[in-house]
Amino acid sequence: MSTITEPATATRTLANQYFAGLARWSIWEILFWAALVGLFFVPDANLPLYGQIVIWGLFAMSLDLLLGYRGIPSLGHAAFFGIGGYAAGYLGKFGWTEPISGLVIAALLAGIIGWLTGRLIQRVSGIALLMVTLGLNLILYDIVHRQSGLTGGDDGLQGIEIAPVLGLFRFDIFGRTAYLYALAITFVLFLVARALVKSPFGLALLGARENPRRMIMLGAPLERDVTTVFAIAAAFAGAAGAVLTQTTQFVSPTALSFQRSADVLVILIIGGTGRLYGGFVGAFVFLFLRDWLAELSPVYWYFWIGLLLVVMVAFFRNGIVPSLETLVGRLRRR
Amino acid sequence: MTDPQNSPILEARDLHMAFGGLVVFERLNFALGRGERHAIIGPNGAGKTTFVSLVTGLLRPTSGDVLFDGRVITQETPQQRVKAGIARTFQINSLFKALNPLASLVIALAQRDGRANVSLRSVSRERKLIDEANELLVKFGLAGDALTVTETLPYGKQRLLEVALAFALRPQLLLLDEPAAGLSTAQGHELFRQLAVLTADTTVLFIEHDMNLVFRYADRVSVFAAGALVVQGTPDQIRTHARVREVYLGT
Numbered sequence: 001m002s003t004i005t006e007p008a009t010a011t012r013t014l015a016n017q018y019f020a021g022l023a024r025w026s027i028w029e030i031l032f033w034a035a036l037v038g039l040f041f042v043p044d045a046n047l048p049l050y051g052q053i054v055i056w057g058l059f060a061m062s063l064d065l066l067l068g069y070r071g072i073p074s075l076g077h078a079a080f081f082g083i084g085g086y087a088a089g090y091l092g093k094f095g096w097t098e099p100i101s102g103l104v105i106a107a108l109l110a111g112i113i114g115w116l117t118g119r120l121i122q123r124v125s126g127i128a129l130l131m132v133t134l135g136l137n138l139i140l141y142d143i144v145h146r147q148s149g150l151t152g153g154d155d156g157l158q159g160i161e162i163a164p165v166l167g168l169f170r171f172d173i174f175g176r177t178a179y180l181y182a183l184a185i186t187f188v189l190f191l192v193a194r195a196l197v198k199s200p201f202g203l204a205l206l207g208a209r210e211n212p213r214r215m216i217m218l219g220a221p222l223e224r225d226v227t228t229v230f231a232i233a234a235a236f237a238g239a240a241g242a243v244l245t246q247t248t249q250f251v252s253p254t255a256l257s258f259q260r261s262a263d264v265l266v267i268l269i270i271g272g273t274g275r276l277y278g279g280f281v282g283a284f285v286f287l288f289l290r291d292w293l294a295e296l297s298p299v300y301w302y303f304w305i306g307l308l309l310v311v312m313v314a315f316f317r318n319g320i321v322p323s324l325e326t327l328v329g330r331l332r333r334r
Numbered sequence: 335m336t337d338p339q340n341s342p343i344l345e346a347r348d349l350h351m352a353f354g355g356l357v358v359f360e361r362l363n364f365a366l367g368r369g370e371r372h373a374i375i376g377p378n379g380a381g382k383t384t385f386v387s388l389v390t391g392l393l394r395p396t397s398g399d400v401l402f403d404g405r406v407i408t409q410e411t412p413q414q415r416v417k418a419g420i421a422r423t424f425q426i427n428s429l430f431k432a433l434n435p436l437a438s439l440v441i442a443l444a445q446r447d448g449r450a451n452v453s454l455r456s457v458s459r460e461r462k463l464i465d466e467a468n469e470l471l472v473k474f475g476l477a478g479d480a481l482t483v484t485e486t487l488p489y490g491k492q493r494l495l496e497v498a499l500a501f502a503l504r505p506q507l508l509l510l511d512e513p514a515a516g517l518s519t520a521q522g523h524e525l526f527r528q529l530a531v532l533t534a535d536t537t538v539l540f541i542e543h544d545m546n547l548v549f550r551y552a553d554r555v556s557v558f559a560a561g562a563l564v565v566q567g568t569p570d571q572i573r574t575h576a577r578v579r580e581v582y583l584g585t
Contacts, residue, residue, distance in 0.1 A: 011471065022456075103414050211429065215441075218416065220413065232452075
């Protein structure tokens, strides 16, 4: 608490540089996306698996907006993934085969239902929030599961047709178009999410995550912001579900099962919350392990995932991406 | 009420406040003049913090009214009251622990100026907000800690940030709930000395236990005891008031 005489200009430059630095693309980010594009050109690459990873990464990123940036946990996020997935499925089944517009419609529908859900939960917090999100997910699952005349029940929705992307690129059996389509959609939505979390609105989300009472005393419309971010996260989850349906021409109730909600939470926590990239890294680890372990021991692979979680908590408490950041930070300081 | 210069900026009319069976205020009447630096003192449990929460809207009275600028605000949300020009600090620091002071102040300023709606515009383009946040950091002696994670700052600096966040809103009425709590005597005096300069044209209502600070920096003092306003006056009147000595100063 010294009397203040220091020149403000030096610190002002520093302050502007700080926010500019947050907005700037780091070399790691560029390498990350370049690597995903590069996978396409690797001979004999398992593109269907990579496509799944990208879609799960997008799905986990949508949960990160809620959990990592706003501090809202959800045990029912697959509900929106499923809504998007089924919406895209019905569109394809009943003649709206153009994929991009189908995806936009599916994401908007998921977003609208997310907005309504947000209105419902905007005053709820903590354990009650887990119960409400889980409950809504279970209700939706049960409806889809039971209305087998409409949804195909456990057999899933059959007869989905998707036209070539931009009228040019047909979805092929090697998953080449599917991979690029999933990657392109994911990248565009990532850009939106990235800009969002680095905007003043994103900063307000962080503030509300850290201290809602203070945000109230700054005049922040807390409840409106919760509803907004819930709608956005739901729309992104819906887009992920839609891409999965479109690239596989299939959707079944597992798309909105509780298991899926739990898996996406595990993926995000493995990768690390509040980073946007955590979900992608988590998806990579999770799906790669699942693929590999399922070959080794098809029945027991969840045992190994469980073990991984326990080890993770012991060694990388905050998830992979934050732990790597800390490590790189330490190495730099030396 | 015809002359806005002389009408009180804040008024409590027949405030009744009870938590279940526990009555905090029976019938509180209180008025705060424009431009005053007004201290509320009183023993623990006198209802000082409850009163601040009733003014900011974190609590609603059982009956009675709160008026701000001559307007009844009893039913308004805390956010509406902030927009009307009331800001507060908390007795226990209420900060954004994982963020740094610079980001914290930008959050406050973005809310004040209504710049935090959904957008894809980077914070880095909000030059005016960043520059103002920086000026505030300099004013409060936090410029050297602009990028330090708040929870790792020394307590005294966190206390300054607590005040800076409320001050950033450019309130008409600033409510400070024991701003010097946890500070050393020297730090407390330093904080109040700075506040006296910074808030020269703001109405300030503060709760404080340290009588030296109260008598030195307040131009009016209200004494609360057992949910009632015992007496109101200048520091000199309060110091020599018989009932104050009895209920509060203990002699």
